[in-house]
Amino acid sequence: MDPESNSSMLIRAASEGNYEELCEIMGSSHFDKNTINQALYSAVCKSQSASDHLRCVETLLNRTGNPNYKDSNGVSLLMIAARLGQIQLAELLINYGSSVEDKDKDNRTPLMYAVESCYGDNVDVVKFLLEKKAKVSCQDMNGNSALHRSAERGYVNSMQVLLDFGSFINAENKDKNTPLHLACKSAYDQCVELLINKKANIHLNNSQGKKPVDLCPDSIKHMFEAPQKCNSESISCSSSSHIEFTCKICKKSVAEGICRACHDVNLQYNIQTFQENHKLIENYAKEITELKSQSLDLTKSLKCKAESCQNYKKLLNEKENEYKKKDQENLAALKTHKELILKKEQEEKEQKAKAKEQEEEIDSLREQVLNLKNEKKFLISELDTLRKRLDENQKESDSNNTVKKTGKKFQISYLKPLPIPEKNNGISLKDEVIGFMQEIEKWQEEAEVVYAELTEKIRRLIKKKFPSSTVEIYGSYATKLHLPSSDIDMVVTNVEGDKREILRIIERILRNQIYVKSTNFIHQASVPVIKVRTELSSRTVQIDITINDTNHSGIKCLEFVNRLMTQNSFIKPVFIILKELLYVCNFKEPYTGGLGSYSLFLMVTSFIVKQQDFWDKSKYEYSIADFLQSTLSYYANANAYYSPITLQENQNGVQSPYFTERDSFDNYLSLTVIDPLNSMNNIGFNTHVIRLINIFRTAYFNLKRGSLCDCALPNSALYRMIYDTKENINSFV
Structure with a gap:
């Protein structure tokens, strides 16, 4: 790699506050002072309170930064x-x-x-x-x-x-x-x-x-x-x-x-102080003469008392020596007694610790036995249900064979790709979106039983270990915006101590549970998290567990998101469709350059509220399909990312977007999504903007190409937008 590309990568890493990447780049190459100073300037300009820019600045200053x-x-x-x-x-x-x-x-x-x-x-x-x-x-x-x-x-x-x-x-x-x-x-x-x-x-x-x-x-x-x-x-x-x-x-x-005023004030002040000081000197002189006469009398009496004190000191020294000998003997006896007591206390502590460990092991074994019994009952019931499903599937396969012979068409499912179903020109994009949302709501109702049972089990485990704690649920599952690919976000509050040590204790408890298949503790993140993969009732569910602190804003966002969705009914379907699109394209994790769900929600809400206000003024009759196409078209354009995306609440309680210009020292194209609950927090900072634009642009093309071409395209428009985009993006990369 040439030095110019190394320099640009160093400046970019400093601007983004990516401390690990910056250290890796500086360790692999040597940079001149000018390049280090430019990277230092970029890191200072983009500094935020909740980021690693401060560590980047300190590292660059240690590397000859000016x-x-x-x-x-x-x-x-x-x-x-x-x-x-x-x-x-x-x-x-x-x-x-x-x-x-x-x-x-x-x-x-x-x-x-x-x-x-x-x-x-x-x-x-x-x-x-x-x-x-x-x-x-x-x-x-x-x-x-x-x-x-x-x-x-x-x-x-x-x-x-x-x-x-x-x-x-x-x-x-x-x-x-x-x-x-x-x-x-x-x-x-x-x-x-x-x-x-x-x-x-x-x-x-x-x-x-x-x-x-x-x-x-x-x-x-x-x-x-x-x-x-x-x-x-x-x-x-x-x-x-x-x-x-x-x-x-x-x-x-x-x-x-x-000035004249200051001169007069200073002169009067000096005269007054001189007269007062002269009187004080005369009084002090009289007091000194009286004290001298008194001191002579005191010296005589002190001499007599000093002689008597010397005699008393001799007697006291003799008695002190006797008492010291006795004290030394008593101290030696106390030491031996204390040593014996300490040994007994240590033995008792060790025995109590062993007893506690044994009790904990017994409790864990009891829980495992109960879990095994419950799992056995559940598996027996699952076998019965599976047998019934096999009979039903056999009947459906027989009916499908008859449908193929009669020439009827397939029913489109939006949750997973089907093997090239026939095109149905009678289904509009609006109907496809409604059908997609019905499929999602049906799946959410079926999965609610398993999700509720899992969260209740984990809540009881944490409550047993930390009695004063409370476990709350936030994120997409709490707002009913979750998909089969979504995680369940749980946060533990009202616990004292090191949050990383508390999460390690929770991780050790979860490992012993049968329904937990794997755990991964990410302790280096700004908000440490345990990623748990569970399996219950033949459903695999990912759960993220965190500790509430000053950097955690998940609970605050819950009420904010619910209020926005009640004000505008078009936000939920557009957000869920785009969330499925980003999941299929493997672009949903912010720490790998993807776009987080909260950032996507704010982007969708910002555009829909603005566009709906414009259409209402122009008296345009719109539908959910219009909002989906307009949102893809808007964010497929790079000009949409040159200004920060943020929400501001007006006097009527309606959320409306407004855009502000960047500072003069920001020279990079990056996604800036301002958190309405913390104006200093840019939640879209780590997103790879070029790849995001390419995804939206390809999805918009796949959505519209049915109207641009007269050929018979397979699948529905919504299916092509979600699943064909993944193949196009992979070929682009």
Whole structure:
């Protein structure tokens, strides 16, 4: 592989936060400093809280990465971390030598980038940078300080921190606007109230001759009606008569000049302190003379007492030596006694541990015996049912032979491919979708008994081992969006301790069960999971078991998904058909580059709500077939992936999609699906977009080719869309 492809792979792995791939690439090749710096820049730009970007950044910094790297506009890595609100990333960069005083082409510092963030008030980052000795009163090319920017954006918490660290409250920019001018102009009443309470000068005029009260709306002008009191305790003043911002006595700037008010206050203060100090000195002199006379008397009495104390010390030393000998003898006896007690306690603990192990083994054996008895009963019943099914199948095969002779056509099944059934021009795509959903609902009713029995068994096992725990079900099975290929997602809550150790205990318990065929504990994932393959009533079911923590959002998504499906009945059939398509094409696992079910659900919901709103306004008569074709056509186009896909809830409670532009430093085509429950979480980040577009494009072609060609094509349109797409995709790869 050539060096250019290695460099691009390194940059891509850093951008995606793929720590393992990045380490593998760096271990197999040698890269120059420029390539490492580009990869470091990409990792910082794409950094997220719930990802491995932080580990990638640390690895690149250890491999000669420049912590003070800047782009063509002079924007440093610390500036980007401050704007994104990533305090851990900012701390890592500063620890590796990033400067808090760097400036870009517009003379802006990382502190200014922190208060200019689009992600809200980054008060934690602002306070962290100030604690790292960032200059609080720096100004950019337009004369704006960090206090100006936070007042203009309404970040009152950041303003409070900046003022606590000594930011000049009456600083003026090129237009002679103070922070109070900008807060009034933007109508942020909390910011205006804070600045007035901090004794900001309300009488200063900007370059247009307007005071702050002239720029604010009528709703907050009442804040300027109360007379502003001068803070006599502080030496700083709010007048604009200085040569620069402050005077020498105020000591908040290095500019020359002292105002008249500060001079008079300082002079009065010095005279008062001098008089008070003179009185204190006279009082101290009198007290010293009195203390000297008292000390002479005390020294005489102390000498007498010292002699008597020496005699007492001799007696005490003799008695202490006697007591020490006795104590040593008692300690030796106590040691021997304690050793005997410890030996007995250890023997008792070992016996209790052995007894517990034996009891656990007996309980497990009893459970196995009960399971074997139940399995025996179940197998006997299954034999009876199988015999009945064999008789029924024999009858159906006889009837099918008669159907072939009479020339009647086959009935199409959508759950598995049939051996080239005849084409039925009388069945529309809408009828095929309805038939497909009826087949799915019928299968769900048949499988519900086995699924409920399996989940109840696993719930009882976990509850027995962890009595305070609760086991809940989420995901596609809980929302009735599951297929024969879907897993059952279970989460354990209300347990304390290391979640990986708890999952190992659960895995050991499950291994002893007859209905469990295999287990796989994936402990390296951000959310550790046990993948269990079970078999009950001749049905093989995959079950995923996790522990609830801060990174787990499955339970929260359950109510959200159910609410969306009740608002729009077209979401469920389109989602289930596309989910079956991705399963057939082996593209459903996110950790292998596939598209997860939650990401697919948000994509389908986003488009259907938007398209239905458009069709309702244009009075177009639509059906479920129209939504299926339109969704495939839309996501088969690469232009649909250049903007993030997200949902926003309006005042009427209806979900509507909106798209936002990417940041200027994102140069890669990737799927961005924003989680509505966590706006900082991109759940479609690992998806291979090019392969996803190819699947949707091929499926759309297979769905439409019946209307483009007059030849007699085998199977139905929905069958071709799902199963022929797999063959086309495999030949493409």
